[in-house]
Amino acid sequence: MDSSSLCLPESQLRLSGSDLESFLYTVLFPPICLFGIVGNALTILVLVNNDFMSRANIFLTCLAVCDVSFLLLIIPHSLANFDRFSLNYTFRYLYLPSKMHLIAFANWTSAVAIWLVVGVCFERVAGVRSPLHRLTTPSRGKLVIGLVVLLSSCAALTFYNHVSHHCFIKSFCNASQIMAVCLDVNLDVWPNNRTNISPPALRTYVAATRAANAMLVVFLPMILLVILNVMLLYYVKKRSFFMYASLGKVSAKMRKAGEVALPFVATLFRRHSDQILQQRTEHRVAVTVCAVVTSFTITQAPSAVVLTVTSLLKERLDSQWYHMTTVTSFLVQFSKTTHQYTPIKIWVSRRKAFALDKHNLHKM
Numbered sequence: 001m002d003s004s005s006l007c008l009p010e011s012q013l014r015l016s017g018s019d020l021e022s023f024l025y026t027v028l029f030p031p032i033c034l035f036g037i038v039g040n041a042l043t044i045l046v047l048v049n050n051d052f053m054s055r056a057n058i059f060l061t062c063l064a065v066c067d068v069s070f071l072l073l074i075i076p077h078s079l080a081n082f083d084r085f086s087l088n089y090t091f092r093y094l095y096l097p098s099k100m101h102l103i104a105f106a107n108w109t110s111a112v113a114i115w116l117v118v119g120v121c122f123e124r125v126a127g128v129r130s131p132l133h134r135l136t137t138p139s140r141g142k143l144v145i146g147l148v149v150l151l152s153s154c155a156a157l158t159f160y161n162h163v164s165h166h167c168f169i170k171s172f173c174n175a176s177q178i179m180a181v182c183l184d185v186n187l188d189v190w191p192n193n194r195t196n197i198s199p200p201a202l203r204t205y206v207a208a209t210r211a212a213n214a215m216l217v218v219f220l221p222m223i224l225l226v227i228l229n230v231m232l233l234y235y236v237k238k239r240s241f242f243m244y245a246s247l248g249k250v251s252a253k254m255r256k257a258g259e260v261a262l263p264f265v266a267t268l269f270r271r272h273s274d275q276i277l278q279q280r281t282e283h284r285v286a287v288t289v290c291a292v293v294t295s296f297t298i299t300q301a302p303s304a305v306v307l308t309v310t311s312l313l314k315e316r317l318d319s320q321w322y323h324m325t326t327v328t329s330f331l332v333q334f335s336k337t338t339h340q341y342t343p344i345k346i347w348v349s350r351r352k353a354f355a356l357d358k359h360n361l362h363k364m
Contacts, residue, residue, distance in 0.1 A: 007173035013087055015080040015095075018319065021326045025081040029333065033071050033078070036337030040064040040071075055138045056123035059116050062147065066113040067336040073106040074333055089178060096169060096180035104161030110332060111154035111217045117296060118221050121228040128235045157216060160209040166198060186210075211308065218304035222297055299335035303328040 016022035043064040047057050076095055079085040086092070165182040172179060183190050185198035186207055196203075306328045 004171060005174055008177055008179065010083070010087060013092075013177065013179070014083065015086040015092075017322060018326065020323055022081045024326065024330050025078040029074070029078045029330075032334060032337050033075065036071050037068055039337065040068045044068075053138075054123070055143065056120050056127070058138065058143060059119045059123065063113050063116040063120065066109045066116065070106050070109045070113065070336055071333070073102050073109065076102055089176060092178045092180075096178065097167065099180075100165050100167065100182060101162055104158060107158040107161050107213075108155055111158050111213070112150060113336075114217055114221045114296075114300070115150055115154065118224050118228070121225055121232070125228050125232050125235065128232060154217070157209065157213050160206045160213070163202060164206045164210070214304045214308045218300050218307075222301060222304075225296060295335060299331045303332050 016025075041064075044061055047053075047061045047064070050057055077099070079091070080095055080099075085095075164185060166185055167180050167182040169178065169180045171177065183196075185196070186203050187196055190196055306325055
């Protein structure tokens with residue numbers, strides 16, 4: 001019997017890999033996606049309308065754009081879990097050949113977003129260490145070159161997703177049904193004992209870049225974020241200690257001198273009040289950035305571990321591992337909505353600190 005005339009039942013046409021995947025993408029993902037897009041859109045509006053575009057604000061704006069792009073690229077995968085779309089021939093005709101490419105572009109935007117988070121934390125540390133740093137105007141040329149290098153580097157690291165699977169597409173039921181099976185090029189043996197026809201050079205490239213992607217896109221940024229987070233807390237504490245120590249020395253000198261002019265005392269305590277307010281602002285920013293780092297670690301690290309193990313194994317994994325891959329991938333998508341309001345909080349805190357710095361600068 002000619003297979004092209006064979007009509008497949010709906011159970012075989014469904015695109016969900018498991019009931020767990022169907023639940024995640026039909027019940028949980030739609031509201032999370034809407035929440036994330038709205039939140040990141042608000043972030044973009046707040047930051048774009050800012051009078052002073054610092055490097056951190058530019059990074060936060062780019063981060064929000066990347067997160068929105070990522071969520072939009074995941075929407076077709078969510079739709080594929082609904083019967084209304086998965087059983088539709090037009091949707092399958094457009095979605096099945098482009099599925100792996102959509103995943104590749106989503107991973108690209110995710111990689112860029114991860115390094116932008118590192119950039120934001122670095123700017124935060126630099127701002128706390130040197131308050132005048134946030135008063136400097138960033139060089140537009142250097143920022144453009146830096147962003148182009150970041151985009152290009154992340155594109156090179158994630159390009160393997162375009163060629164990591166070999167997809168077989170076939171028509172059934174007199175061309176009224178279409179099916180596709182995508183197999184990992186790194187598997188030694190494909191299902192049904194079929195020979196892997198992928199060139200050895202391609203398999204080596206995919207394995208190497210997959211491991212490099214896990215190391216340079218997740219593990220290294222995670223280590224850097226922890227280091228930057230520790231440095232941030234250290235400098236905030238150091239500034240607080242220096243502020244109280246300097247105030248104590250000035251007060252001691254005033255007591256030894258006996259009489260002090262009243263205007264000088266008023267100025268001293270006014271500056272002390274400004275420093276207290278600025279210190280509280282810095283602490284709020286530190287707590288916010290700590291939350292970002294913690295969220296990043298919880299949502300990104302499991303995916304990196306799974307990706308690394310997958311790159312090392314060269315045999316088809318069981319259903320339990322597929323469930324783990326599904327959950328860790330969904331955690332990455334969830335992370336795009338957990339910190340979209342954080343940039344607004346950081347921006348508000350930075351505005352307060354920036355205003356205090358200008359106020360103190362004018363009084364000097």
